[in-house]
Amino acid sequence: AQSVTQPDIHITVSEGASLELRCNYSYGATPYLFWYVQSPGQGLQLLLKYFSGDTLVQGIKGFEAEFKRSQSSFNLRKPSVHWSDAAEYFCAVGPSYGGSQGNLIFGKGTKLSVKP
Amino acid sequence: DAGVIQSPRHEVTEMGQEVTLRCKPISGHNSLFWYRQTMMRGLELLIYFNNNVPIDDSGMPEDRFSAKMPNASFSTLKIQPSEPRDSAVYFCASSLGLQGNQPQHFGDGTRLSIL
Numbered sequence: 525a526q527s528v529t530q531p532d533i534h535i536t537v538s539e540g541a542s543l544e545l546r547c548n549y550s551y552g553a554t555p556y557l558f559w560y561v562q563s564p565g566q567g568l569q570l571l572l573k574y575f576s577g578d579t580l581v582q583g584i585k586g587f588e589a590e591f592k593r594s595q596s597s598f599n600l601r602k603p604s605v606h607w608s609d610a611a612e613y614f615c616a617v618g619p620s621y622g623g624s625q626g627n628l629i630f631g632k633g634t635k636l637s638v639k640p
Numbered sequence: 641d642a643g644v645i646q647s648p649r650h651e652v653t654e655m656g657q658e659v660t661l662r663c664k665p666i667s668g669h670n671s672l673f674w675y676r677q678t679m680m681r682g683l684e685l686l687i688y689f690n691n692n693v694p695i696d697d698s699g700m701p702e703d704r705f706s707a708k709m710p711n712a713s714f715s716t717l718k719i720q721p722s723e724p725r726d727s728a729v730y731f732c733a734s735s736l737g738l739q740g741n742q743p744q745h746f747g748d749g750t751r752l753s754i755l
Contacts (some may be wrong), residue, residue: 624738
């Protein structure tokens, strides 16, 4: 069955420290991959996406993610976290060629807290 | 650019009342999605439309839920009668199309509380 796993429910990092949020997926073929961020009281905002090509993708707000086919992972990283990055982060997986956004699968989310 | 606009932002009502949530997608987007978010279940897709036509409503929990999209710039999600277990945040999202490479853009949601 198709699934997305974000193993960490809650992560706390110090401001200025590096960050890595994990995302693993189970899918029949190479999927399209997304990371979204949700700030309190707001909707989900697209951070970055991977469709094909270079496996390291850059997104907004200084985030990047690396697609590793062998590990079925798409981890999100940031070299130096800012207090404003405190939010919930969602990994999403959808079918590639010929697939539909209606089949997008979201992970349960990882809540990020930032210590001053 | 205006994003996806949802109204109301908050709704508190008593059990048994009819609730109508509204969504205006981004202009030019022809696909629209309704989601429900709860602590227990996370983000659930309820229904989605393409070119104003419902494509898949298998996520709608019960017949008490209905959704319409009368035109390209407006959609409603209605709950009648409402129950306390319907309390959740409801999101609307739109995209340029249903293709997998067309990311969804989300509104800020409607926080619904049924007493």
